[in-house]
Amino acid sequence: MQRFQYFKEKNGDQGFIGMSEVYEQIKYQKNSPTKMFSPIEDIMDIFYLSLIVGIKLNKKLDFNDPTYIKGGMTPNWTSGLKNTKDHLVALYISHIIEEKDKNYKNKPEIQKILNTKLGKDPTRSISDDGMVDIHSYAFAGYIEILKKINKKNIKDIDLFIFFSTINDIIQKN
Amino acid sequence: MDVKILGWDTKGLRLPDWKINLDDNGGKKTSLIMMPSGMGKTTTLSLLRYSFCDYSKIIEKKDILALQRPKSKITKGEFNLNIKINNAKYRIKTIFDFSNKTLSYKTTDPESGQKDGLNLPEEIKKYLDQEYIEKTFFDLEVVQKLFESTSAIDSINKLYKLYYFNQIGNNLDTYLIKKQDESGSGKIDKKDLIELKHTRDKLLKKEKQLRNEYEINNKKFENLKINKSKYSKIINDIENSKKSIKDKIDQARENISLAKNDLKDSFDNFYTELKNPMLINKDFKKKLINFESNLNSLKIPESVGKAFFDDLIKSNQCLCGHAMTNKMKDKIIKNKESILSEDTWLILSVLKSKIKEDSGKEILDLSKSLSLIAKSKRNLNIEERKADEIVGGIDDKKYQDNVKKLNETNDQLNDLNKFFQKYLEAPSKQDTLEDNSINKIGNLLKITMDKINEATETGNISDKIKLIKDIFKDTENKSLNFITNDLVEKINKEIPRVMPFEKIFVKDIKDKIVLDGRDSASAGQLARIGYLFLITLLARPNFNFPFIVDSPVTGMDEISRSEIATTIATQLNNQYIGFVLPLERDYFADVLEENTKNKVNLLVAFDTFDDETKRLVKLAKQYSVDTREFVDGVVSVNNKDFFWNFTVSKG
Numbered sequence: 150m151q152r153f154q155y156f157k158e159k160n161g162d163q164g165f166i167g168m169s170e171v172y173e174q175i176k177y178q179k180n181s182p183t184k185m186f187s188p189i190e191d192i193m194d195i196f197y198l199s200l201i202v203g204i205k206l207n208k209k210l211d212f213n214d215p216t217y218i219k220g221g222m223t224p225n226w227t228s229g230l231k232n233t234k235d236h237l238v239a240l241y242i243s244h245i246i247e248e249k250d251k252n253y254k255n256k257p258e259i260q261k262i263l264n265t266k267l268g269k270d271p272t273r274s275i276s277d278d279g280m281v282d283i284h285s286y287a288f289a290g291y292i293e294i295l296k297k298i299n300k301k302n303i304k305d306i307d308l309f310i311f312f313s314t315i316n317d318i319i320q321k322n
Numbered sequence: 323m324d325v326k327i328l329g330w331d332t333k334g335l336r337l338p339d340w341k342i343n344l345d346d347n348g349g350k351k352t353s354l355i356m357m358p359s360g361m362g363k364t365t366t367l368s369l370l371r372y373s374f375c376d377y378s379k380i381i382e383k384k385d386i387l388a389l390q391r392p393k394s395k396i397t398k399g400e401f402n403l404n405i406k407i408n409n410a411k412y413r414i415k416t417i418f419d420f421s422n423k424t425l426s427y428k429t430t431d432p433e434s435g436q437k438d439g440l441n442l443p444e445e446i447k448k449y450l451d452q453e454y455i456e457k458t459f460f461d462l463e464v465v466q467k468l469f470e471s472t473s474a475i476d477s478i479n480k481l482y483k484l485y486y487f488n489q490i491g492n493n494l495d496t497y498l499i500k501k502q503d504e505s506g507s508g509k510i511d512k513k514d515l516i517e518l519k520h521t522r523d524k525l526l527k528k529e530k531q532l533r534n535e536y537e538i539n540n541k542k543f544e545n546l547k548i549n550k551s552k553y554s555k556i557i558n559d560i561e562n563s564k565k566s567i568k569d570k571i572d573q574a575r576e577n578i579s580l581a582k583n584d585l586k587d588s589f590d591n592f593y594t595e596l597k598n599p600m601l602i603n604k605d606f607k608k609k610l611i612n613f614e615s616n617l618n619s620l621k622i623p624e625s626v627g628k629a630f631f632d633d634l635i636k637s638n639q640c641l642c643g644h645a646m647t648n649k650m651k652d653k654i655i656k657n658k659e660s661i662l663s664e665d666t667w668l669i670l671s672v673l674k675s676k677i678k679e680d681s682g683k684e685i686l687d688l689s690k691s692l693s694l695i696a697k698s699k700r701n702l703n704i705e706e707r708k709a710d711e712i713v714g715g716i717d718d719k720k721y722q723d724n725v726k727k728l729n730e731t732n733d734q735l736n737d738l739n740k741f742f743q744k745y746l747e748a749p750s751k752q753d754t755l756e757d758n759s760i761n762k763i764g765n766l767l768k769i770t771m772d773k774i775n776e777a778t779e780t781g782n783i784s785d786k787i788k789l790i791k792d793i794f795k796d797t798e799n800k801s802l803n804f805i806t807n808d809l810v811e812k813i814n815k816e817i818p819r820v821m822p823f824e825k826i827f828v829k830d831i832k833d834k835i836v837l838d839g840r841d842s843a844s845a846g847q848l849a850r851i852g853y854l855f856l857i858t859l860l861a862r863p864n865f866n867f868p869f870i871v872d873s874p875v876t877g878m879d880e881i882s883r884s885e886i887a888t889t890i891a892t893q894l895n896n897q898y899i900g901f902v903l904p905l906e907r908d909y910f911a912d913v914l915e916e917n918t919k920n921k922v923n924l925l926v927a928f929d930t931f932d933d934e935t936k937r938l939v940k941l942a943k944q945y946s947v948d949t950r951e952f953v954d955g956v957v958s959v960n961n962k963d964f965f966w967n968f969t970v971s972k973g
Contacts, residue, residue: 151752152752178733178736179732179736180729180732180733180735180736181733181736182729185582185586186582186585186586186589187589188589188590188592188593188594189593194593197597198596201599201602201606205603205605205606221754221756224752229597230597232597232598233597233598233599235672235673235676236598236599236600236610236676236677236680237599238669238673239610239613239614239673239674239676239677240599240600240606240609240610242613242673243609243610243612243613244609246613247609247612252616253612253616253617253619253620256620256622259617259620259622260622263622263666263670264663264666267665267666267669267670268665268669269663269665269666270665271665271668271669271672274669274672274673308589309695309696309699312589312592312593312596312692312695313692315596316596316688316689316692319596319602319603319688320603320688320689
């Protein structure tokens with residue numbers, strides 16, 4: 150996978166609000182009275198938040214489902230997520246390991262997972278296989294966020310609502 | 323070739339149905355037409371522009387409708403312009419059809435009488451295009467733009483037609499594409515070549531679309547910047563005029579600014595916390611610490627990596643001293659898949675050390691940070707409401723309108739800035755057709771063209787075209803350099819006269835006019851240099867065309883007005899028509915009169931559409947102006963007493 154992908158549309162779901170629409174609605178805009186406070190500066194921020202929600206809820210969907218329309222983003226982690234990347238990749242890989250071997254008993258199997266999911270490129274730190282995985286979590290997480298926000302119109306979503314929703318999901322045990 | 327405007331009359335337009343005659347006797351080449359604000363100066367300027375260049379295919383419908391008289395059922399209006407070209411009289415009728423939103427022309431010339439269309443002599447058509455007309459019939463905004471944007475260099479490019487080089491270059495590109503399409507697939511598969519050509523066509527289309535968007539957005543940007551400074555000035559003026567509440571407004575704004583900073587900080591803080599997955603949730607933290615400690619227990623990563631086993635397979639004996647058999651080798655190959663590669667080893671070491679760094683830190687209280695956002699939002703709302711009450715108390719529709727317009731303009735400028743940023747992004751390996759950077763698309767196009775050239779063996783033609791284009795570029799640059807140096811020299815020669823007290827010289831014309839040794843100057847000083855630039859730029863040895871200016875000295879000090887008047891009177895050979903406000907009269911009209919030995923037409927014109935103009939009619943009568951000549955307007959020609967005593971204010 151050359152670039153990170155965002156969840157653009159869902160075939161057959163006219164009411165689906167894509168990641169780019171949410172991004173446009175809450176991104177930083179210097180001269181907008183409501184968006185000037187936003188720390189969201191790249192659509193990758195929406196992807197990141199969706200990913201932690203997906204991992205938290207252990208929700209995954211089939212990334213290759215043809216009904217999911219995707220759009221290309223950056224090829225690497227953005228500078229805004231520079232300090233987040235390593236924890237995030239570790240969180241993802243530990244989650245995958247625990248799914249297969251909760252108590253870390255099978256060393257060869259764990260080493261195999263690490264070899265398959267971590268990338269060769271230290272700037273991205275994740276393999277193509279791992280990329281498909283994190284997208285599956287992120288897209289599922291994004292759907293959960295939309296469900297929880299429960300707004301039919303993009304105009305009804307603002308940054309505070311978005312952050313509150315993420316916080317609710319993350320804090321819930 | 324000498325072109326002179328003799329006058330015009332209007333019918334069925336938003337202007338009164340009146341007739342303006344400019345006295346041509348005794349070689350008068352300067353006219354000042356004084357009109358109160360909002361009574362048609364800008365509209366007349368537009369109508370004059372439409373008369374000299376065929377706008378029937380380029381005018382926007384909204385611009386036609388803007389000429390329709392409000393609440394009127396009249397469906398057609400006309401503007402009739404009387405001109406003299408080398409002593410032969412012409413009449414140009416511009417007809418506006420408000421039902422169909424179209425514009426058409428009829429021209430009457432001394433030889434063939436009236437005919438459909440805009441039929442001016444061929445000799446002057448070569449000079450008159452939209453660009454030339456818009457530079458010769460201008461308002462002060464045009465002058466302002468010369469110092470702020472690429473307007474100065476754009477004007478030179480367009481008026482000297484240097485863009486022809488680029489057009490020829492484009493034609494050569496089209497020729498290359500034709501040659502590529504005519505050639506066989508040569509070195510590569512036919513299907514691959516078709517695919518490459520398809521990509522090329524899409525890239526060319528995208529490149530064209532991006533350039534168009536850039537040009538449109540650039541114009542929009544320049545206009546928005548001018549509007550922004552206009553709105554800001556009006557807002558400041560109103561605020562300063564109400565000094566009693568100015569302090570309260572300043573304080574309220576200070577409070578809002580602080581509350582905004584607080585809110586921004588609290589959002590930033592929340593998101594910064596949210597960006598540390600290890601500390602936002604205790605399960606996440608536990609999971610990560612388990613991960614790190616379990617890997618340590620399992621001695622992952624080990625100090626021996628995959629490469630070690632790769633080397634071992636190649637050796638003749640095992641570490642234990644036994645000879646290495648094929649069976650042993652197969653076993654090692656199978657088992658090494660579960661050994662970490664060097665790359666994974668490296669990444670994993672970083673992940674583990676990051677977890678270790680944060681393992682001793684407390685879990686963050688995100689809900690507390692979120693409630694701080696809510697609190698900051700509330701505070702900002704309170705401060706904004708307080709400010710609204712103060713500003714609302716001003717009860718000034720003009721003020722509120724301009725604040726709204728300023729905010730909208732700022733938003734639009736911000737969006738355009740983002741477009742420009744994307745437009746100029748540098749190429750990278752991951753570029754696609756969906757990118758909106760001209761550099762990225764240009765690079766993709768070059769790569770595609772190179773491949774097609776190689777496949778169709780058109781590289782030779784491509785190289786030749788490149789050489790010709792390089793020569794054109796060089797010629798264009800040298801021409802531009804020569805023209806700008808000449809302009810700078812001519813302008814600077816006049817500077818001591820138009821700026822006798824503080825001389826500001828022009829250093830260069832890069833994109834805009836660059837001043838020598840300073841970043842900027844006062845509005846009046848800039849206007850004086852701008853006038854010199856335009857007069858010098860538009861001067862054509864064989865073409866004498868009118869110079870028409872809307873609000874020529876608005877907002878300028880006495881010295882600037884006088885010096886501009888002197889420049890017009892002594893340096894400009896062309897006919898000059900200025901649409902002035904009563905406020906612009908002093909130190910301008912008198913200096914013009916003095917320097918032209920009273921050869922100036924002084925006109926006053928105002929409409930009588932509403933009752934508020936009754937006072938103006940009464941004033942006109944006092945100075946023996948015929949106020950019954952037109953149904954809905956008054957025009958006074960060369961009644962000097964009325965010109966000098968005409969006042970709009972009630973005092």
